[in-house]
Each structure stands twice: as C-alpha cells, then as structure tokens.
Amino acid sequence: MSQNDFFQSGRYQSISLAGGELLLIKEAFSTAESAELFNQLRKHIPWSQDEIYVAGRRVLIPRLQAWYGDAAYRYSGLTMKPLAWTPLLRRIKQAVDAFSNCQFNSVLLNLYRDGNDSMGWHSDDEPELGCNPVIASLSLGASRAFSLQQKKPGSDKLKLQLNSGDLLIMSGALQHNWRHQLPKTRLAVGERINLTFRSVIA
Ligand SMILES: O=C(O)CCC(=O)C(=O)O
Ligand SMILES: [Mn+2]
Structure with missing residues (x-):
C-alpha cells in the first residue's frame, strides 16, 4: 500500500492506484438489509455452474453464476444469455447506480x-464493457x-x-493496468454472494 494514495473518510475509502481508481464503500447496505438480500437471492436466483474452455478443454467453474440484464455477455468462450431483471435486482441496481453515479444495464451474480x-x-476488459x-x-x-x-x-x-454490505467500485484505467481475483481460502467460511454491475455496450 505504501505507494498508493489512500484516503479514508468514514465509510468511504478512496484508493488511488497507479493507473486506476478504487472506491470501497463500507456497509453501503446495512447488516440487516444485506442479510435479507442474501437470503432472497440465495433462494430465488436460478444458480448454475457453468463450463468454460481453458486451452480447448471444458472446465466447470468453481462457483455458481447467473447473468441478468439487457445484453448477452461473453467470456472464456462462454456466452451467457441474460435473464430478465426482477423487481429485487432492479431495487438493488437503483441503490448501486446512485452510489456509483452510473446507470448499469447488466449484473453478473456469483455464489x-x-x-x-x-x-x-482476470481483468474485466471485454470489449463490450467499453474502454x-x-x-x-x-x-x-x-x-x-x-x-x-x-x-x-x-x-x-x-x-x-x-464484508457483507460492502460496495467496491472499480473505475478509470484499472482494468487495463490491474488484474483481480477472489482466491480460495482454507478458512471455514460460509456462502458469499457477489453482484458485479456493469454497462454492456450493445
Ligand atoms: O467475487 C468478487 O468479489 C469478484 C467478482 C469478479 O471479479 C467478477 O465477477 O468479475
Ligand atoms: Mn472481475
């Protein structure tokens, strides 16, 4: 972290990296609201374990996913056809749009x-996500x-x-200059749902 310009004010942590921007909003959603959202999504999203192609071989990805939005999404040879927005996902999107000052049109859910x-x-640098x-x-x-x-x-x-309720906003040239991962852990951890809101250019 030493080379990074790190600004912290209450729940907003702005991390200015060389060639990219990160904003971490701690508890953007309250503990109770986050628990309720987790339960609803866990129960009602049609989670599936997709396959991708790695060096020409089909591999099951180590998580469950679902893709919602207005456009298809392609990565690693997999095309995800979008499901139609639900009232719950629209409600979450509206709050996330307001925090991010964006109008997202798609969301990838990971379980x-x-x-x-x-x-x-990986970097989220597919051409349909824009520059x-x-x-x-x-x-x-x-x-x-x-x-x-x-x-x-x-x-x-x-x-x-x-943590539950945290919102991480990646922007600027971050996807060009940095990669990110959610590593495996040996700790006994429970289930986690992640929603990454994106704007896909049709
Ligand atoms: O689960 C996470 O926090 C990361 C998800 C991610 O990087 C992605 O969906 O592209
Ligand atoms: Mn990503």
Missing part, C-alpha cells in the same frame, strides 16, 4: 459456496479476501477484505 469456490486472476468501464461489486454473506495485482513487472499488490 461462492465455501472456501473452495473462487475466481481466478474504461466502471464496475460496481456488491458483497453479501461471508467475508472474503479480494486481491489486486498490477500487470506490469515488479508489480504492486493489494489485498482487501470484503
């Missing part, structure tokens, strides 16, 4: 069942570590703890 579920190093996308990521349920790593050699690293 990490335990510490074995994870998301590997410098704003991505707003809401965490619900179990706390998990989230890591960022600068792409250039001799790179800077950063680890954040994401």
Whole structure:
C-alpha cells in the first residue's frame, strides 16, 4: 500500500492506484438489509455452474453464476444469455447506480459456496464493457479476501477484505493496468454472494 494514495473518510475509502481508481464503500447496505438480500437471492436466483474452455478443454467453474440484464455477455468462450431483471435486482441496481453515479444495464451474480469456490486472476476488459468501464461489486454473506495485482513487472499488490454490505467500485484505467481475483481460502467460511454491475455496450 505504501505507494498508493489512500484516503479514508468514514465509510468511504478512496484508493488511488497507479493507473486506476478504487472506491470501497463500507456497509453501503446495512447488516440487516444485506442479510435479507442474501437470503432472497440465495433462494430465488436460478444458480448454475457453468463450463468454460481453458486451452480447448471444458472446465466447470468453481462457483455458481447467473447473468441478468439487457445484453448477452461473453467470456472464456462462454456466452451467457441474460435473464430478465426482477423487481429485487432492479431495487438493488437503483441503490448501486446512485452510489456509483452510473446507470448499469447488466449484473453478473456469483455464489461462492465455501472456501473452495473462487475466481481466478482476470481483468474485466471485454470489449463490450467499453474502454474504461466502471464496475460496481456488491458483497453479501461471508467475508472474503479480494486481491489486486498490477500487470506490469515488479508489480504492486493489494489485498482487501470484503464484508457483507460492502460496495467496491472499480473505475478509470484499472482494468487495463490491474488484474483481480477472489482466491480460495482454507478458512471455514460460509456462502458469499457477489453482484458485479456493469454497462454492456450493445
Ligand atoms: O467475487 C468478487 O468479489 C469478484 C467478482 C469478479 O471479479 C467478477 O465477477 O468479475
Ligand atoms: Mn472481475
């Protein structure tokens, strides 16, 4: 963290990285509201474990997912057809839009069942997300570590703890210059739901 300009005011933590912007809003959603949202989403989202192609082989991804919004989304050879917005997801989107000063049109939901579920190093840099996308990521349920790593050699690293109700907003050139992951953990952790709101250009 030493090279980063870190500004903290109450629940708003603005982290200015070399070539990217991060804003962490702690408890953007209250503990009670987050627990209610977690329960509703856990129960009503049609979670599925998708397959992707890695070096030509089909691999089950280590988490469950669902994709909602106005446009299809492609990554690692997988095309996710969008489900139609539900009243609950619209309500969450409105709050996230207001925090982010954006009008998102899509959301990827991830369900990490335990510490074995994870998301590997990647950048959210698909062309349909535009040049410098704003991505707003809401965490619900179990706390998990989230890591960022600068792409250039001799790179800077950063680890954040994401708790239930926290909203992490990635913007600027972050997706060009940094990658991020949700690593596996040996700790006994419960289920976590993550919603990453995006604007997909049709
Ligand atoms: O679960 C997380 O916090 C990260 C999710 C993520 O990076 C993604 O959906 O692209
Ligand atoms: Mn991501």
